[in-house]
Amino acid sequence: MCGVCGCGEGEARLxxxxxxxxxxxxxxxxxxxxxHAHGQGHGRRALVEIEQDILSKNDADAAxxxxxxGERGILALNLVSSPGAGKTTxxxxxxETLKGSLPVAVIEGDQETANDADRIRAAGAxxxxxxxxxxxxxxxxxxGHAFDSLAPEIGTVLFIENVGNLVCPxxxxxxxxxxxxxxxxxxxxxxxxxxxxxxxxxxxxxxNKIDLLPYVEFDPDRAIEYARRVNxxxxxxxxxxxxxxxxxxxxxxxxxxxxxxxRARTASVA
Amino acid sequence: MHELSLATSLIExxxxxxxxxxxxxxxxxxxxxxVLAAVRRALYFCFEPAARGTACEGAVLEIxxxxxxxxxxxxxxxxxxxxxxxxxxxxxxxxxxxxxxxREMQLVSVELDIPEAASESPPSAHRSDDSTSARP
Ligand SMILES: Nc1nc2c(ncn2[C@@H]2O[C@H](COP(=O)(O)OP(=O)(O)OP(=O)(O)O)[C@@H](O)[C@H]2O)c(=O)[nH]1
Ligand SMILES: [Mg+2]
Ligand SMILES: [Zn+2]
Numbered sequence: 001m002c003g004v005c006g007c008g009e010g011e012a013r014l015x016x017x018x019x020x021x022x023x024x025x026x027x028x029x030x031x032x033x034x035x036h037a038h039g040q041g042h043g044r045r046a047l048v049e050i051e052q053d054i055l056s057k058n059d060a061d062a063a064x065x066x067x068x069x070g071e072r073g074i075l076a077l078n079l080v081s082s083p084g085a086g087k088t089t090x091x092x093x094x095x096e097t098l099k100g101s102l103p104v105a106v107i108e109g110d111q112e113t114a115n116d117a118d119r120i121r122a123a124g125a126x127x128x129x130x131x132x133x134x135x136x137x138x139x140x141x142x143x144g145h146a147f148d149s150l151a152p153e154i155g156t157v158l159f160i161e162n163v164g165n166l167v168c169p170x171x172x173x174x175x176x177x178x179x180x181x182x183x184x185x186x187x188x189x190x191x192x193x194x195x196x197x198x199x200x201x202x203x204x205x206x207x208n209k210i211d212l213l214p215y216v217e218f219d220p221d222r223a224i225e226y227a228r229r230v231n232x233x234x235x236x237x238x239x240x241x242x243x244x245x246x247x248x249x250x251x252x253x254x255x256x257x258x259x260x261x262x263r264a265r266t267a268s269v270a
Numbered sequence: 271m272h273e274l275s276l277a278t279s280l281i282e283x284x285x286x287x288x289x290x291x292x293x294x295x296x297x298x299x300x301x302x303x304x305v306l307a308a309v310r311r312a313l314y315f316c317f318e319p320a321a322r323g324t325a326c327e328g329a330v331l332e333i334x335x336x337x338x339x340x341x342x343x344x345x346x347x348x349x350x351x352x353x354x355x356x357x358x359x360x361x362x363x364x365x366x367x368x369x370x371x372x373r374e375m376q377l378v379s380v381e382l383d384i385p386e387a388a389s390e391s392p393p394s395a396h397r398s399d400d401s402t403s404a405r406p
Binding site: 045 | 287354
């Protein structure tokens, strides 16, 4: 039950559909926080129409980031997954291969510790760690600062490893070109249905840890079918960041996306 | 936590409008949430604690939920999918990734308490922001 207004159980039955208007005040009038009239007697009540996106500040910051990435032909990828799906492992494996052929930089988001940024640097790429503390996702403003301190060169592939969380990062645009959702086979194939926003927002789903398939009950085809239910156009790459199986497809995908980012810059500079 | 940052963003926005209008308090906020935002219940949870100590403390939060509709490229028409996460045209089965409604997260209006001193020279209490940042 909702601790604030007592609504709750009933809502869960909505079954994802219908959803007429949800009006709380009348029916939940018994709470102390509803002061319909308070006896000041002076002054007045005014209704102000606003019609503004709640996340408009973040969206504006994201648009700024996107423009700045675009100016330098940077491919920015926002990597999202549940905790431990293998984002950092995939990145270190990727960096080791791309090193020398493509400039790579990484913004690492974690609630605490600089472990992941240390792992990235050890793999040979530049990295900035953002610690979000209580926050469970990166926001565009913080990413903008991280970008300043990295100052990546033209044509860089900028990986942004978001905080491990399949819910919140979906709503916060960072200015990336694409979200990449990483799902590991240890998590169960129903994740795209349980966390549809994330898979709906992603351009690519990386199905990681396929080396573990013999040991877990996980049907990759079903996972892909579920992902396409929420996002018919999502691309899928199956790989193992540990063994390297499937990595070439991922690296090709990155190279192609990076070339597109560079071409877009050349077109706009010309 | 996402809901908390959403609640915080909402409260900051409402407080800004309160300050612009010389209001002492926000008594009511009306919010529009698409079903895909899927944060409605959680927003109720987070609103009160997040509002504490702000001009929104004690305000009533009203949420209008917006149903899902999608654009079918084959029918060239706006359709309601048969399920929340079944992005296919109910008529012809074509995938319909273009969401027309259902992703909204907007502050629609606020009701403000404006003290007498401020009321005497009423600022633009009924102004309507051009919604510059409509999401795609
Ligand atoms: N078997 C196997 N293990 C993997 C693979 N990729 C990652 N792991 C392991 O999974 C664990 C978590 O990997 P990380 O790369 O730290 O995952 P992450 O998504 O960065 O985690 P957070 O940043 O904490 O959310 C580690 O023990 C990795 O060694 C893989 O392809 N196969
Ligand atoms: Mg990590
Ligand atoms: Zn159709």
